[in-house]
Amino acid sequence: MWRILRPDSLSVLRDERARRAFRRYFMVMEGRLPPRFLVCKRVPASFQPSWEEEELWEAHRSALEEFRRTLSLLDEGKVKFGDLKKPRLSLLDLKVELSRRLLSSCRLCEHRCGVNRLEGERGFCGVGKSKVASEFMHYGEESLLVPSYTVFFSGCSFRCCFCQNWDISQYPEEGVELSPRELSALLSKAAKNGARNVNFVGGNPDPHLPFILETLRESETPLSSVWNSNLYYSSESAELLRGTQDIYLTDFKWGNDRCAKKYSGITRYWETVTRNHLTAFSDAEVLIRHLVMPGHLECCTFPVLQWIAENLGERVRVNVMAQYRPCYRAGEYPEINRPISPEEYRRAVEEAERLGLNLEP
Ligand code: SF4
Numbered sequence: 001m002w003r004i005l006r007p008d009s010l011s012v013l014r015d016e017r018a019r020r021a022f023r024r025y026f027m028v029m030e031g032r033l034p035p036r037f038l039v040c041k042r043v044p045a046s047f048q049p050s051w052e053e054e055e056l057w058e059a060h061r062s063a064l065e066e067f068r069r070t071l072s073l074l075d076e077g078k079v080k081f082g083d084l085k086k087p088r089l090s091l092l093d094l095k096v097e098l099s100r101r102l103l104s105s106c107r108l109c110e111h112r113c114g115v116n117r118l119e120g121e122r123g124f125c126g127v128g129k130s131k132v133a134s135e136f137m138h139y140g141e142e143s144l145l146v147p148s149y150t151v152f153f154s155g156c157s158f159r160c161c162f163c164q165n166w167d168i169s170q171y172p173e174e175g176v177e178l179s180p181r182e183l184s185a186l187l188s189k190a191a192k193n194g195a196r197n198v199n200f201v202g203g204n205p206d207p208h209l210p211f212i213l214e215t216l217r218e219s220e221t222p223l224s225s226v227w228n229s230n231l232y233y234s235s236e237s238a239e240l241l242r243g244t245q246d247i248y249l250t251d252f253k254w255g256n257d258r259c260a261k262k263y264s265g266i267t268r269y270w271e272t273v274t275r276n277h278l279t280a281f282s283d284a285e286v287l288i289r290h291l292v293m294p295g296h297l298e299c300c301t302f303p304v305l306q307w308i309a310e311n312l313g314e315r316v317r318v319n320v321m322a323q324y325r326p327c328y329r330a331g332e333y334p335e336i337n338r339p340i341s342p343e344e345y346r347r348a349v350e351e352a353e354r355l356g357l358n359l360e361p
Pocket of ligand 1: 107109111113114115122124206
């Protein structure tokens with residue numbers, strides 16, 4: 001049925017620009033390469049859980065170098081995945097340990113609250129234990145992702161006044177508590193039902209990084225992993241994400257800190273999000289969503305598109321989105337309390353085309 005509803009999800013398989021930008025993702029989908037997290041599980045890491053955090057980071061740097069070498073050999077066909085042995089302790093085990101250290105004085109995102117979430121303290125996002133608000137096969141994502149097994153976590157590091165998922169993002173206590181093993185079993189089932197990937201979102205997945213890494217550690221399902229995030233995570237989280245994700249599906253809507261602060265309650269937006277785009281691009285494949293906001297072409301849309309053109313170019317795919325609808329508390333801000341006009345969308349797309357970006361049709 002989904003093939004009828006989304007014929008573009010089949011035609012994208014023959015789209016040369018998409019295949020160039022997502023070469024490895026397509027090969028994982030076709031069963032010719034393993035997803036990155038499975039490679040991470042085959043790379044040995046030399047550490048002891050009792051070590052100080054700095055020693056663990058040092059071990060992480062070494063294991064990551066080994067990961068890069070292994071990934072290159074696999075991708076060049078010089079090594080077969082089946083020949084790689086499972087080590088006693090892997091790079092993914094080390095990432096799980098480090099992510100728990102981040103939780104103990106929370107630095108998972110750039111709010112850097114410093115609360116001990118392992119002891120039940122809460123920070124800006126309000127997330128305690130990870131809760132899954134819903135999970136299902138999503139047929140509304142970009143063509144190359146559909147069908148996408150999507151896991152919506154409760155809670156978010158942003159407070160967007162227009163959030164369309166506010167009932168999930170602003171209520172971190174809502175949802176079901178699953179174990180990593182239970183969620184990994186659902187991943188396996190989704191793959192058997194034809195999912196092209198597992199898509200971690202929310203809210204936002206960043207406050208749930210430790211739980212998600214543990215879920216991937218439980219899994220042997222050869223499914224690409226998609227990090228569907230606002231990219232406000234910390235540089236430490238960026239290092240832990242390295243080698244675990246196949247696609248960074250990013251939400252890049254603000255072109256300056258003033259708009260980010262006013263409508264999403266965020267400081268240091270531009271510096272954080274541009275830095276994380278560069279890190280993501282150096283690690284895996286990137287699909288950027290830019291939501292055109294009413295009245296924000298000059299201050300947000302044009303600077304975002306310009307930055308992408310200058311720093312990432314056509315090797316990333318860009319989805320210029322017209323879906324904005326005023327939801328949640330948008331009525332408190334009259335200037336964004338309307339959908340965008342056809343003229344605004346046309347100008348946004350024209351600018352993206354003028355810059356030569358690789359656009360999602
Ligand atoms: S995830 Fe971010 S917002 Fe939540 S407690 Fe940690 S640092 Fe604070």
